[in-house]
Amino acid sequence: MSNVIQTNKVVSLAYTLRLANGEVVDYSEAGEPLEYLHGASNIIPGLEAELSGLKSGDKKEVVVKPADGYGEHNPELIEVMDIAELPKGMPLQVGMEVDFSDEDENVDTAVVKAISGSQITFDFNHPLAGETLHFSVEVIDVRDATAEEIAHGHPHSLGGEFEDEFDEEYDDDEDYEYDDEDEDFEDEDDFEEEDDDSYRKN
Ligand code: ZN
Secondary structure, eight states: OTTBOOTTEEEEEEEEEEOTTOOEEEEOOTTOOEEEETTTTSSOHHHHHHHTTOBTTOEEEEEEOGGGTTOOOOGGGEEEEEGGGSOTTOOOOTTOEEEEEOTTOOEEEEEEEEEETTEEEEEOSOTTTTOOEEEEEEEEEEEEOOHHHHHHTSOOTTOHHHHHHHHHHHHHOSSSOOOGGGGGOOSTTHHHHSOGGGSBOO
8 A cells, every 4th residue: 555645645746737728738857757745735636636546657637627726717816007116127028927026025926918008917817727727647656755754745855956946935835836936036126136037938
């Protein structure tokens, strides 16, 4: 039973994520499976629940409704700002992702939805909000978590560099994974001073 996915197991997972229209939006690179601690909300609940009981070598197609994934699209998270409210020199383009930080250094990512004169429309919903997610998964490995991993709520097995990044990711926001670029800025005012790392473009 030791290689069966259950709470406090570290799982290595190869996956491809498609939208309902078949578009691939995320996948694990060959030989670089996603590692997560089962039962610790490292991954979206709809996927985690469907992986319980699988074992190494198992493959599964998992369909996750928005409510069990990144949530429904919330129209209240669409905000129109005047360009004067934004840091000067911030390049803006429809489809671009922009990271905003508050005083507590919480990062909120928004997508530029529209630009009309000086009015910029931002959508603060997760880019996958409202989407039904189709995962093709293969369980690569299942092992017991260490006491430290259980205490931290995430796996440590990929070495020091990954551990630090991972620790920061999950300390910052437990809801979903950030790219490490997201950790580069402290507050909104820094946009002016920082270089291109200050925001992400698609
Ligand atoms: Zn840790």
